[in-house]
Amino acid sequence: MNYKSFDGDDLAFLKNLCGDERVTAREAIGEDYCHDELGGAFARPDVRVQVVSVEEISKVMAYASEKGIPVTVRGSGTGLVGGAVPLEGGILLDTSAMTRILELDEENMTLTVEPGVLLMDVAKYVEERGFFYPPDPGEKTATIGGNISTNAGGMRAVKYGVTRDYVRALTVVLPDGTVAELGGKIAKNSSGYSLKDLVVGSEGTLAIVAQATLRLLPLPKAKISLLVPFPDLAAAVGTVPKVIRAASVPTAVEFMERDVILAAEKFQARRFPDSSADAYLLLTFDGASQREVDLAWDEAAKTCLANGALDVFISATPERNESIWSARGAFLEAIKASTTEMDECDVVVPRSHVAEFVLFSREVQKRHGVRIRSFGHAGDGNLHIYVLRDELGEEAWRKRLSAAFEDLYAKARELGGQVSGEHGIGVAKRPYLREALSPEIGALMRGIKAVFDPKNILNPGKVVPCE
Numbered sequence: 001m002n003y004k005s006f007d008g009d010d011l012a013f014l015k016n017l018c019g020d021e022r023v024t025a026r027e028a029i030g031e032d033y034c035h036d037e038l039g040g041a042f043a044r045p046d047v048r049v050q051v052v053s054v055e056e057i058s059k060v061m062a063y064a065s066e067k068g069i070p071v072t073v074r075g076s077g078t079g080l081v082g083g084a085v086p087l088e089g090g091i092l093l094d095t096s097a098m099t100r101i102l103e104l105d106e107e108n109m110t111l112t113v114e115p116g117v118l119l120m121d122v123a124k125y126v127e128e129r130g131f132f133y134p135p136d137p138g139e140k141t142a143t144i145g146g147n148i149s150t151n152a153g154g155m156r157a158v159k160y161g162v163t164r165d166y167v168r169a170l171t172v173v174l175p176d177g178t179v180a181e182l183g184g185k186i187a188k189n190s191s192g193y194s195l196k197d198l199v200v201g202s203e204g205t206l207a208i209v210a211q212a213t214l215r216l217l218p219l220p221k222a223k224i225s226l227l228v229p230f231p232d233l234a235a236a237v238g239t240v241p242k243v244i245r246a247a248s249v250p251t252a253v254e255f256m257e258r259d260v261i262l263a264a265e266k267f268q269a270r271r272f273p274d275s276s277a278d279a280y281l282l283l284t285f286d287g288a289s290q291r292e293v294d295l296a297w298d299e300a301a302k303t304c305l306a307n308g309a310l311d312v313f314i315s316a317t318p319e320r321n322e323s324i325w326s327a328r329g330a331f332l333e334a335i336k337a338s339t340t341e342m343d344e345c346d347v348v349v350p351r352s353h354v355a356e357f358v359l360f361s362r363e364v365q366k367r368h369g370v371r372i373r374s375f376g377h378a379g380d381g382n383l384h385i386y387v388l389r390d391e392l393g394e395e396a397w398r399k400r401l402s403a404a405f406e407d408l409y410a411k412a413r414e415l416g417g418q419v420s421g422e423h424g425i426g427v428a429k430r431p432y433l434r435e436a437l438s439p440e441i442g443a444l445m446r447g448i449k450a451v452f453d454p455k456n457i458l459n460p461g462k463v464v465p466c467e
């Protein structure tokens with residue numbers, strides 16, 4: 001696609017609209033804005049514009065559309081698939097200054113926010129007022145706009161679902177600058193196609209999330225975590241469906257292996273409560289009363305012990321909970337710190353196939369001579385499999401990574417899984433999405449993109465599979 005080259009007139013227009021301080025041109029743009037947390041995808045925008053209102057976004061888009069300038073939206077840049085990298089240059093539309101919490105509606109239990117509000121600030125704000133925003137992705141400095149656009153998951157998905165389940169309404173700006181309201185403060189809706197749900201998870205390729213109304217729950221009154229060591233991974237993961245089938249669904253069910261725990265201990269310079277077993281389940285239960293939570297964890301503990309668990313460590317104090325969960329939260333960074341470069345496969349498979357998939361990843365490790373580490377959300381089948389470069393030269397790394405990924409994504413397809421459970425497609429996983437979709441579904445996706453964005457100016461080169 002031919003886009004207009006960004007020139008002095010375009011810069012003057014944006015400076016006139018937003019002011020000099022919020023518009024940064026080419027060489028003055030810091031390297032941080034040329035990539036996200038994925039290694040490997042890097043591109044410099046022609047201009048970075050920090051927007052502060054729906055109206056400003058609308059005016060920038062109307063201008064970009066008229067001129068044919070590509071626009072890539074960026075929140076905090078914590079994405080793991082290169083989604084916020086401006087592959088075609090043009091405008092990087094930065095929402096990080098739109099940080100106002102606009103309304104807490106206690107009767108309808110909703111919170112309306114601007115897209116740049118950080119996840120951690122949403123959680124803190126509502127919890128201080130007795131409410132609960134359940135989605136709990138690991139990276140708390142991500143923006144809500146980014147979370148919505150990637151349909152971010154997180155630890156509590158097994159009981160509470162993912163970001164999409166908590167988006168009641170969106171104010172969006174379409175690629176031509178039109179402002180549209182999708183959804184509402186309503187608990188159900190059967191009124192035609194759900195465009196709100198289509199925009200959620202569309203990674204900034206269909207529309208810009210300019211405001212969001214989120215659904216809240218009452219804050220659970222009690223919470224407990226169990227750390228359960230098992231002799232091996234198959235025993236640990238094989239117990240998960242039995243725990244979930246029990247009367248109380250756990251809030252979180254994570255699996256972890258010893259070598260990842262050791263990496264986290266080293267990274268954090270802090271001991272994990274136990275690291276003697278090969279594999280662990282980390283379970284959390286929450287509820288409206290201590291009694292409800294006690295009944296739930298007691299049943300889960302018995303199920304684990306009956307299925308080969310070596311012990312059950314109970315973590316009921318905030319300090320102990322913090323030490324376990326902060327180690328869990330550090331896994332990604334710990335693995336990253338243990339190597340020179342890495343790439344991630346974030347597949348989701350049916351819960352019953354988690355153990356098979358992880359064991360398969362060990363075969364892939366041997367087959368292609370690359371180190372692979374994994375951990376993940378055993379409760380919802382979403383795995384994080386990291387292929388590590390270590391000391392491999394550029395050519396060997398690219399070759400082996402690609403061969404390992406081919407095998408991993410093929411296995412996920414064979415098991416009835418999907419390419420991404422929560423990190424999205426961006427640029428990095430686009431070829432694998434193409435392989436996973438039938439030609440008809442690929443054509444439907446291209447058709448949807450063309451309806452929203454006929455000039456293909458919004459985040460070009462992402463998500464939508466090529467023909």
Ligand SMILES: Cc1cc2nc3c(=O)[nH]c(=O)nc-3n(C[C@H](O)[C@H](O)[C@H](O)COP(=O)(O)OP(=O)(O)OC[C@H]3O[C@@H](n4cnc5c(N)ncnc54)[C@H](O)[C@@H]3O)c2cc1C
Nearest residue numbers: 075076077078079083137138143145146147152153204209
């Ligand atoms: C240590 C670590 C742990 C992580 N853990 C998790 C996890 O548990 N679960 C999970 O799901 N993800 C996780 N992530 C990935 C990442 O945090 C999420 O993808 C997050 O939703 C990205 O938000 P962001 O504000 O950083 O968005 P960015 O990276 O800036 O952008 C992500 C995508 O959303 C688009 N976008 C951003 N804002 C808007 C907007 N307002 N309108 C339209 N499009 C927009 C961008 O164009 C891009 O395609 C983790 C990342 C790291 C580094």
